[in-house]
Amino acid sequence: MTRKLDLRTGRPVWYAYRAPTVATGRLVRDIKADVAIVGMGISGAMVAEALTDAGMSVVCIDRRGPLLGSTSATTALVQYEIDQPLSKLAQRIGKDRAERAWRRSRLAVMNLKARIDELGIRCNVETRQSLYLAGDTLDADSLRIEAAARRLAGIHATYLPKAELRERFGIARDGAILSHGNLALDPRKLTAGLLLTARQRKARFYAPAEATGIATSRDEVTVTTGDGPTITASHAVLATGYELVAGFQAGTDHQIISTWAIATRPQKRALWPGAAFIWEASDPYLYLRATSDGRVICGGEDEEFTDEARRDALIAEKSDRIAAKLKRLLPQLDTTPEFAWTGSFGTTATGLPYIGTLPRQPRIHAVMGYGGNGITYSRIAAEIVSAALCGNEDTDAGLFGFRR
Structure with a gap:
């Protein structure tokens, strides 16, 4: 079937x-x-x-x-921030529908946290900030527009210019959007x-x-x-x-995509402030988070799925690339992979x-x-x-x- x-x-x-x-x-x-x-x-x-x-x-x-x-x-970055930026999604499906989709996504994360708490499920759930870094999809100016679009939709977002991003998080990018209320957990x-x-x-x-x-x-x-x-x-x-x-x-418009991920040894003292989720406004984008015991999980290098054999054969090469990108972004980390895996996931154009x-x-x-x-x-x-x-x-x- x-x-x-x-x-x-x-x-x-x-x-x-x-x-x-x-x-x-x-x-x-x-x-x-x-x-x-x-x-x-x-x-x-x-x-x-x-x-x-x-x-x-x-x-x-x-x-x-x-x-x-x-x-x-899954790397279990439980975010309400949809892969398609609000400002771009509005161009595809209209402003009202795009804002509703983002607000519903935000509500779903809140409801999930409430349900976990109500049922007493022990899954290492923690509330985290998120940093959306300037990249080849949205540059610094576009991120300002995106942050404004989110605020107009009733979703709090703060634009961090280059200097403030480096001062607060030690990350050298042209800008970022700081958001709140996402979840890290053990899936x-x-x-x-x-x-x-x-x-x-x-x-x-x-x-x-x-x-x-x-x-x-x-x-x-x-x-x-x-x-x-x-x-x-x-x-x-x-x-x-x-x-x-x-x-x-x-x-x-469903499509299958392959992705690769690594996880490092525990290193709590080397983590960035707040252990915020980090992902890029790029295609493909790098995405990372920390576990409750201080491991860094980082994924990316996505490409269209062709077959399992090709995807699996690329684990070593893709893991090295992801580790190198992570090291450039956060030089203080030991990015040597202790775990490496690949998987396939579905996506749509929107x-x-x-x-x-x-x-x-x-x-x-x-x-x-x-x-x-x-x-x-x-x-x-x-x-x-x-x-x-x-x-x-x-x-x-x-x-x-x-x-x-």
Whole structure:
């Protein structure tokens, strides 16, 4: 049913930290539920938690198992700042819709933090500032315009000129936008925490169990698995990450991109002030953050995905390039990689995901095209899908829908 991808290769830094175990069973007979969720990564986990909180019976399946897909490959810079700058997104989709998308992204990060706190999930969550550095996409003057556009949309942003950026953060660039309220966290611990919360509410997990087909009728959805048993539900949610569902991606501008990342040894004393997220207004851009124990995670060197073999063969070369770029940006760091990995992710021309019911398939809900804001968009998806299945309409659903 999905295009099977080897979503990541190498050793992501998150395997240095123990995440709770999420037990699964074998699907050996036909079962029924209110909702069948295909995928047990961060998106499936958020949707499962939201729907079980609403009192629905949920079944989750995954052809690998919990946390074994793209979730472990993320660098987990949970930002509301969309890959597409607000000033540029406004030119593509209009000022009002662009401002709404940015405000909703901001709200999603706030809601995620509140939910983590409310559920007591221990995932090393910390609130961080973010520095958006001048680059080849937006120069210093363009960053001033971008900061002003954000403020007019009700999103606080401060432009830092070259001298102030160097004085406050020790970074030699022509300028930057300083923002507040983004989140650093451990994505495996978060995903496990959400799944375990859903299981406490009687959600059922099965893996490995591959969805090989979905059939719909007026009243129900039937998910067929590779081993033979079926899941009959009122609705199905496709949370398959970047493995696109065959036949359902037509008409979107979804694209698969490869990215590479490294993580250093812990070095808290060498970190920059506030351990702010840092990313560039460039294409491709460098992006980095620090973990709670002082490792520096840095990624970039993105390029269009061709095949897993080529992507994987470039790990050593790309890691060296990323380490060299990181050293030029922050000379005080030891940029020697202790971890290096590569992965593939989906993106769209606008940087906005596709979330909602599939065309002519009102009982099948899907999330496609995450860009660099995957975890933020997963939260938005959980809110939109939960509202729809509860018989309500999310006011921003049209911004992300397949018919936009």
